[in-house]
Amino acid sequence: MTATLAKPPVDVSAEPEQPRRKRDVGGFLNWVATHALGLALGLMFATPVVFVFLTAVMSDDQAFTSNLWPTEWHWENFVEVFDKAPLFQYLVNSLTYSLLATLGMLLSSIPAAYALAKLKWRGRNVAFILVIGAMMLPPQVVAVPLYDTWSSLGLTGTLIPLIAPYFLFDAFSIFLLRQFMLTIPQSYVDAARVDGCSEFQALVRIIVPMAKPGIAATALFCFLFTWNDYFGPLLYTGEVKDQWTLSLALATFKGMHIVQWNSSMAVTFLTMIPAVVLFVFAQKSFVKGITFTGVKG
Amino acid sequence: MTATLEARPAPGRGRARARHRLAVLGFMAPAIIGFVLFFGYPLVATVIFSFTKYDLINAPEFNGLDNYTFMFKDPLLIKAITNTLWFVVVLTIARTVFALGVASVIARLKSGVGLIRTLCYLPSLAPPVAATLVFFMVLRPNGGPVDSILGWFGVDSPLWFSDPAWAKPGITAIMLWISGDLMIIILAAILDVPQEQYEAAELDGAGPIRRWWHVTLPTISPVLLFGIVNSVILALQLFTQAVVAGSAGSGAADATGSTKYLGFPDNSTLTFPVYLYTQGFRYFDMGYAAAMATVLFIISFAVTIVLVQRMRKNSTAEEGGPGA
Numbered sequence: 164m165t166a167t168l169a170k171p172p173v174d175v176s177a178e179p180e181q182p183r184r185k186r187d188v189g190g191f192l193n194w195v196a197t198h199a200l201g202l203a204l205g206l207m208f209a210t211p212v213v214f215v216f217l218t219a220v221m222s223d224d225q226a227f228t229s230n231l232w233p234t235e236w237h238w239e240n241f242v243e244v245f246d247k248a249p250l251f252q253y254l255v256n257s258l259t260y261s262l263l264a265t266l267g268m269l270l271s272s273i274p275a276a277y278a279l280a281k282l283k284w285r286g287r288n289v290a291f292i293l294v295i296g297a298m299m300l301p302p303q304v305v306a307v308p309l310y311d312t313w314s315s316l317g318l319t320g321t322l323i324p325l326i327a328p329y330f331l332f333d334a335f336s337i338f339l340l341r342q343f344m345l346t347i348p349q350s351y352v353d354a355a356r357v358d359g360c361s362e363f364q365a366l367v368r369i370i371v372p373m374a375k376p377g378i379a380a381t382a383l384f385c386f387l388f389t390w391n392d393y394f395g396p397l398l399y400t401g402e403v404k405d406q407w408t409l410s411l412a413l414a415t416f417k418g419m420h421i422v423q424w425n426s427s428m429a430v431t432f433l434t435m436i437p438a439v440v441l442f443v444f445a446q447k448s449f450v451k452g453i454t455f456t457g458v459k460g
Numbered sequence: 461m462t463a464t465l466e467a468r469p470a471p472g473r474g475r476a477r478a479r480h481r482l483a484v485l486g487f488m489a490p491a492i493i494g495f496v497l498f499f500g501y502p503l504v505a506t507v508i509f510s511f512t513k514y515d516l517i518n519a520p521e522f523n524g525l526d527n528y529t530f531m532f533k534d535p536l537l538i539k540a541i542t543n544t545l546w547f548v549v550v551l552t553i554a555r556t557v558f559a560l561g562v563a564s565v566i567a568r569l570k571s572g573v574g575l576i577r578t579l580c581y582l583p584s585l586a587p588p589v590a591a592t593l594v595f596f597m598v599l600r601p602n603g604g605p606v607d608s609i610l611g612w613f614g615v616d617s618p619l620w621f622s623d624p625a626w627a628k629p630g631i632t633a634i635m636l637w638i639s640g641d642l643m644i645i646i647l648a649a650i651l652d653v654p655q656e657q658y659e660a661a662e663l664d665g666a667g668p669i670r671r672w673w674h675v676t677l678p679t680i681s682p683v684l685l686f687g688i689v690n691s692v693i694l695a696l697q698l699f700t701q702a703v704v705a706g707s708a709g710s711g712a713a714d715a716t717g718s719t720k721y722l723g724f725p726d727n728s729t730l731t732f733p734v735y736l737y738t739q740g741f742r743y744f745d746m747g748y749a750a751a752m753a754t755v756l757f758i759i760s761f762a763v764t765i766v767l768v769q770r771m772r773k774n775s776t777a778e779e780g781g782p783g784a
Contacts, residue, residue, distance in 0.1 A: 193668075194570065201569045204562055205579035211598045211637065212583070214605045218597060229603030229611075271494065274487035284484045292768055294491075297499050299764040301697040303733040304757045307740055307750045308505035309498065311516065332494025362483035391587040393700040398741060414589045414704045428597055431590045438585035446578070449585075453641050454648040 212435070219429040226425035240429045247426060248412065249405070250433075257408040260322050260396070261389040267330035268385045273378065275332075276340030277366045281352050291341070297334035302394055310398060320403040325395045335388070336381045342455045343377025344370060380452030383441055390437060409434050503757065509750035516744050527751035537752070539727050540735035543628065547695040547731065551632055555691045556684060558636050563646040564672065577647070584640030592704040595634045596621055621709035624728035631701050631729065635694070642687050649683035650676055682770065689767045696760055699737070702729040732756060 218226055219240055221233040245251060278284070279291055313324040347370060355365040371378065389395075393410050400406035413434055416427050442449055510527055512520035531537050566577055583591065598605050599620040607617035620630040653676055661671045677684075703722065706729045710721035722738050723730030730738075736756065740749025 197565065197568045198570075198572065200565050201572065201576045204565060205572075205576040208579045208583055208637065208640075210605075211594045214598050215594050227603075229608045231605055231608060271490040275491035278484050278487035282480070282484050282487070284481070290488070293495060293499075295768055295771070296761070296764055297495060299693055299760055299767065300499065301693075301733060301756055301760055303697070303699065303736050304753045304760070305499060305502035305506060306737075307509055307746050307753060308502040310741070311505075311509075311746070312502075314516065328494060328498050330494075331490045332498060337491060362480065362487070366487075387585060391589075393587075393589050393704075394737075397703075398737075401741075410587045410589045413587070413593065414707065416593075424597060427593065431593045431597075434590045435586045438587075439582060442578070442582060442585060449581075450644055450648075453581075453644045456641075456645065 212432075215428045215432050218424050219426075219432050221425045223423050223425060226423055226428075237425070240425050241433065244426050244429045244433070248416065248430075250409070250412070250430065252405060253407050253409045253412045256322065256400075256406055257390060257410070260325055260392075260408055261386045263326045264329040264333075264389045265382050265385045267326065268333045268336045269378070269382060271329065271331050272333055272336040272340055272381070273371065274366065275337045276344055277370055279337065280341045280344035281347075281349065281365075281370065282362065294334050294337050294341075297332075298338055306398060313399065319399050320406060322400065322406060324399045325389070325392070329385070329389075333385065336385055339381045339384065339452060339455060340374070340377060343374050343380075347373050376448055376451060377455075379445060380448040380455075383445055383448055384452055387438055387441065506750045506753045506757070509747055510754045512747045512750075514746040514750075516746055520747070523747065527748045530748065531751065531755075536727065536730065536735060539723075540730050540732045543728065543730055544696065544698070544732040546628055547632075547698050548692055550628070551635055551695040551698075552688055552691040554632055555635060555639050555642065555694070556687045559639050559642040559646050559687060560684065563643045563650055564676070566643070566647055567650040577644070581640035581644055584638040586638065588638070588700040589704050591634055591638050592631075592701045593708060595630065595637065596705065596708045599630060599633075621705045622725055624726040627705060627709065627725055627728040631698070631705055634701050634705075635698075642690065646680065646683055646687060649680040653679045685770055686767070689763060689770075692763050693760065696756065696763070697733060698731045699733040702731045702734050703737075705729055706734075 214231070217231065217233055220236050220238060221230070221240075222235055222237055225234060279287060279294070309324070310319065313319050318324055351369050351373065352365055355369045356362075360368065390408075391410060392408070393414065396406075396408045396411040397414075400408070400411065413430055416430055509520060511522060511524060513523045513526070514520035562580055566573060566580065569576060586594070599607075599617070601607050601617045601619050601622070604617070610617045618626040620626045657675050657679065658671055661675050666674060706724040707721040709729075710724035722734055722742075732752070733756070736749050736752040739745045739752065
């Protein structure tokens with residue numbers, strides 16, 4: 164500062180610097196404002212779950228009050244809810260549905276997506292449009308005849324009507340996998356063909372290894388979609404309690420098993436854990452998958 | 461593609477073609493069977509059922525247009541359509557604007573992007589049932605967190621899921637909380653906007669707000685259209701949040717046996733799919749439910765066409781035609 168005053172020539176160079184410094188101050192304020200807003204948004208999204216957690220560890224009596232902070236921390240609430248309802252059974256049912264559906268989806272959707280993305284055939288565009296149409300169709304539209312059929316087969320009240328379709332056709336997964344496979348250069352497939360690979364070998368040896376991130380993302384979405392599904396389990400297993408999934412059971416929890424807020428919030432919190440765990444381990448797949456559904460559409 | 465085909469020796473070509481066809485058929489076979497079984501057949505059957513009286517026990521009985529003419533005389537159906545239209549308008553606008561707003565803020569962040577993006581996105585992975593109960597607890601009027609916080613400022617909390625005027629806004633709040641997937645899509649589109657476009661606008665003297673309005677928005681408009689269509693479909697299908705909010709709000713003991721909680725309070729959460737489900741699977745009036753399903757199908761079909769149209773435009777622009 165003193166140096167600038169002592170040496171007049173520097174003043175010339177200081178002149179353009181002054182607005183820049185002003186802008187730096189403005190930029191700093193801007194930075195603070197933007198980040199404060201971002202932080203506020205982040206907190207806004209996180210707060211509801213924090214309240215759920217705090218309520219879940221409260222004592223029975225305190226959970227009824229308007230206190231926001233637990234006076235005693237009852238960690239055992241998370242364990243005790245397993246005694247209040249057959250949660251373990253529901254958990255097994257949810258895992259059965261989600262894991263088998265995801266497995267079936269992988270077996271049926273990877274080849275279909277490959278045919279739609281990398282093979283040329285007449286009717287391919289029409290087939291792809293049908294996939295999108297199926298993806299957009301509200302599940303309630305086809306519920307009546309499907310329920311009718313499953314019921315005449317005597318399979319309502321089991322998880323089979325929920326799982327079986329995934330072994331044949333899952334529109335969203337085919338769509339997402341196709342979008343991923345389109346990004347794999349065609350030359351890789353062509354090279355495999357020139358080397359004498361059959362289409363099946365090209366799929367297994369070239370495409371599947373290259374599409375691993377896409378396959379992982381699709382599997383994650385399929386697992387979570389089925390884990391979160393409410394309409395399907397309600398429709399087919401609503402009457403048979405020992406076939407209930409966690410999501411379905413949770414919906415009736417508040418009134419049925421327990422009146423206490425702490426227990427119902429403990430179960431609510433527990434059902435949200437798998438998603439968080441999957442996200443932490445596969446954040447990149449999630450973000451990539453989500454982006455693919457919209458941007459590259 | 462054509463080059464490789466031509467490079468192949470002539471005698472093998474016919475066999476290669478047959479093998480190629482067999483491969484396509486093999487890869488597509490499960491999907492084709494699945495599509496026919498789970499979409500093709502039930503779509504046709506829905507339309508046929510919609511002209512019958514069917515209770516799942518006795519054989520369907522043809523009754524002409526009865527189910528459709530009854531729609532005009534059914535006050536609950538009109539209520540359900542009004543509710544769903546409310547969501548189509550309010551939810552679509554609110555969700556798109558909200559997701560765009562949050563994405564625009566995150567896009568401007570220089571540090572902490574990962575953390576804040578994660579916080580905003582994570583709720584969208586929660587089971588819809590759980591998300592609804594989260595809001596039911598947080599918004600509960602008698603001593604819930606929001607009620608307490610509003611109390612500090614001397615404001616009375618609305619009754620939310622017990623008040624017909626506030627139940628739909630409450631459900632909209634849930635839907636905004638779980639709109640993280642759309643945010644991520646819009647955020648990716650914003651970050652994809654070429655930096656040169658901003659620099660050019662800046663040289664023209666455009667401030668951040670004008671740059672956002674004149675550069676960001678027009679560039680990401682295809683993604684916004686996707687967001688709008690996606691939100692409309694979401695609103696048309698709204699089921700889980702409405703059922704769970706209704707049953708939690710009414711304090712109903714059993715969610716599968718009774719019908720009294722559906723639409724609670726005062727049918728304000730009775731959406732079109734909820735009413736379809738009630739008629740078909742609680743009253744077992746399958747014919748009437750099928751007629752409603754046919755109407756829902758026609759509407760979602762129209763919306764899907766908008767989306768397909770846009771995707772076609774996009775894919776021809778991006779890949780240079782269907783050859784990719």
